[in-house]
Amino acid sequence: MSTSVYTPGQVSEETGFSLDTLRYYERIGLLEPIGRNAAGQRRFTQEDIGWLGMIRCLRDTGMPIAEMLRFAELVRKGEHTIPDRIALLEAHDRRVEAQVGNLREKQTAIRNKIGYYRSVSC
Amino acid sequence: MSTSVYTPGQVSEETGFSLDTLRYYERIGLLEPIGRNAAGQRRFTQEDIGWLGMIRCLRDTGMPIAEMLRFAELVRKGEHTIPDRIALLEAHDRRVEAQVGNLREKQTAIRNKIGYYRSVSC
DNA sequence: GCTTGACCTGGAGCCGACTCCAGGTGGGAT
DNA sequence: ATCCCACCTGGAGTCGGCTCCAGGTCAAGC
Numbered sequence: 080m081s082t083s084v085y086t087p088g089q090v091s092e093e094t095g096f097s098l099d100t101l102r103y104y105e106r107i108g109l110l111e112p113i114g115r116n117a118a119g120q121r122r123f124t125q126e127d128i129g130w131l132g133m134i135r136c137l138r139d140t141g142m143p144i145a146e147m148l149r150f151a152e153l154v155r156k157g158e159h160t161i162p163d164r165i166a167l168l169e170a171h172d173r174r175v176e177a178q179v180g181n182l183r184e185k186q187t188a189i190r191n192k193i194g195y196y197r198s199v200s201c
Numbered sequence: 202m203s204t205s206v207y208t209p210g211q212v213s214e215e216t217g218f219s220l221d222t223l224r225y226y227e228r229i230g231l232l233e234p235i236g237r238n239a240a241g242q243r244r245f246t247q248e249d250i251g252w253l254g255m256i257r258c259l260r261d262t263g264m265p266i267a268e269m270l271r272f273a274e275l276v277r278k279g280e281h282t283i284p285d286r287i288a289l290l291e292a293h294d295r296r297v298e299a300q301v302g303n304l305r306e307k308q309t310a311i312r313n314k315i316g317y318y319r320s321v322s323c
Numbered sequence: 324g325c326t327t328g329a330c331c332t333g334g335a336g337c338c339g340a341c342t343c344c345a346g347g348t349g350g351g352a353t
Numbered sequence: 354a355t356c357c358c359a360c361c362t363g364g365a366g367t368c369g370g371c372t373c374c375a376g377g378t379c380a381a382g383c
Contacts, residue, residue, distance in 0.1 A: 088329065098330085099372055118379055120330055133314070136307045144370070161322040168315050175308045179301055185258045186297045192255070193290050200283040210359065220360085221342055240349050242360055266340070 084114070084122035094131045101131075109134065109144065109151055140175045206236070206244035216253045223253075231256065231266065231273055262297045 091098050101121075104110045110130065113121045137147050150167055153160040213220050223243075226232045232252065235243045259269050272289055275282040 086329080097372080100370085102331090103371065118330080119332095120379085132310075136310045136314075140304060140307045140311065158321075161318050165315055165318045165322070168311055168318070172308060172311055172315070175304060175311070179304050179308075182262060182297060182301050182304070185262045186294065186301075188254075188258045189262065189290055189294055189297070192258075193287055193294070196283050196287045196290070199280075200287070208359080219342080222340085224361090225341065240360080241362095242349085 082124070084124055085128065087121050087123070090123045090128060090131065093128065094135060096131065096135075104134070107144070107148070109147055111155070137171070140171065141178060142171055146171075204246070206246055207250065209243050209245070212245045212250060212253065215250065216257060218253065218257075226256070229266070229270070231269055233277070259293070262293065263300060264293055268293075 085093070087098050087101060090096070090101060094101075096104070101110070105113055105121075110127065113123055113127060116122050134147060137150070146167075150164065153164050153167065207215070209220050209223055212218070212223060216223075218226070223232070227235055227243075232249065235245055235249060238244050256269060259272070268289070272286065275286050275289070
């Protein structure tokens with residue numbers, strides 16, 4: 080089993096994060112220091128990519144970076160923080176739920192507006 | 202029928218926009234110039250409040266201010282822009298739909314993660 | 324053996340959307 | 354009368370989250 084690694088370009092391609100964003104995330108500690116080859120270039124592992132997938136989920140659901148940092152720290156501190164991680168993710172899940180609810184509600188209003196415009200213009 | 206007006210404080214209370222945000226929106230032209238009393242203080246009409254409700258919907262569903270400005274201009278230009286307004290709102294509605302879909306998808310992943318953590322820690 | 328292109332660094336810049344500030348005015352309740 | 358509080362203005366500041374830049378290093382293909 081080859082311990083395959085990925086170049087920044089490949090990771091950017093795969094995760095949708097820009098090269099700058101990947102470097103930025105490493106700088107602020109959202110990613111642990113990424114491994115390097117002899118020339119000092121980053122080589123991401125499968126695990127890094129998995130973690131970036133998690134980051135992607137949290138970002139896309141509106142979690143601020145500050146909170147993702149807290150989550151990252153919990154992960155680093157080891158297994159005994161799993162209950163805390165669950166709590167954090169559950170709280171976030173509730174916010175996502177609320178977000179969807181709010182979105183749906185506002186969407187209905189927008190659709191009503193469209194309907195109104197249609198009734199006026201026809 | 203009294204043409205009732207509202208103070209900035211009341212409008213802020215009712216719409217959830219801060220006083221500064223209300224002034225900001227007027228400055229950038231998202232609100233038309235708000236009426237004033239003798240002392241130069243703003244007095245919002247029911248219509249202003251209705252428009253702010255629309256703004257609230259669009260903001261909360263992620264429309265950038267630049268696009269709300271375009272919409273505001275259409276509204277100002279009169280009835281003949283109604284088809285354009287419909288088009289704009291429909292495009293936005295599609296984005297909202299996509300947003301909800303993405304949110305749901307990511308939420309599922311987060312819930313799976315929670316489930317995984319539970320399976321590990323129990 | 325040279326070019327090309329992907330990568331490196333530290334630091335500055337940008338963008339959207341507010342938010343705050345200083346210094347000033349006016350009006351209603353006590 | 355006086356106090357206080359809500360309001361006013363123009364302009365500066367903040368914040369989150371990237372994004373860009375200059376100047377440099379390697380590696381591989383032609």
